[in-house]
Amino acid sequence: MPAAGIHYPHNPEFDRFLQAFVGEDRNGNAVTVLSALARLDLEPWEEATALAALEKEAADSRLEMLLSQFRDVPALKQDYGSVARKLTRLLPKRRKRLTAVSDGAENGPAKSSGLIWAVLTFLFLILQLILAGVPGAGQ
Incomplete structure (x- = not known):
C-alpha cells in the first residue's frame, strides 16, 4: 500500500485558502489563489506556508502586495486590500512556536x-x- 503523501504531497491544511476564488480573468475563467500565485511564478504551497507563519496584518499586507501585481483579473484592481483580508482568513491558524528563553533554557x-x-x-x-x-x- 503506498504512503499517504505520495499522490498528494502538499499539506491539505492550505486547501481552503489555495482553492479560494479570486475572480474571473479576461477570458472568463475562474482564478483561484493557487492559480494566481502560480501565474506570478510563485510556488503556491510555499507562499501559503509563509503567509500562515506571519502575523495577521503582515499576511494581509503581503497578500495585498502580491494581488496588486496580478493583472489577469480586472475586477481585482478595485480593492486588493479587502480581497487579501478575506483570503487570509482562510489560512490555518498560526501555531505557537517553541523558542529559547533569554537564559538559554528551552520551553x-x-x-x-x-x-x-x-x-x-x-x-x-x-x-x-x-x-x-x-x-x-x-x-
Whole structure:
C-alpha cells in the first residue's frame, strides 16, 4: 500500500485558502489563489506556508502586495486590500512556536523530555544500587 503523501504531497491544511476564488480573468475563467500565485511564478504551497507563519496584518499586507501585481483579473484592481483580508482568513491558524528563553533554557516538550530522562536515569541508578546489594548477585 503506498504512503499517504505520495499522490498528494502538499499539506491539505492550505486547501481552503489555495482553492479560494479570486475572480474571473479576461477570458472568463475562474482564478483561484493557487492559480494566481502560480501565474506570478510563485510556488503556491510555499507562499501559503509563509503567509500562515506571519502575523495577521503582515499576511494581509503581503497578500495585498502580491494581488496588486496580478493583472489577469480586472475586477481585482478595485480593492486588493479587502480581497487579501478575506483570503487570509482562510489560512490555518498560526501555531505557537517553541523558542529559547533569554537564559538559554528551552520551553515546552524539549524541557519536559529532559526532565523525563533525568528521572529515568535517577531510577536506573537506584535500581543498580539495590541490585548490587542483594546477596548472591554476581558472587
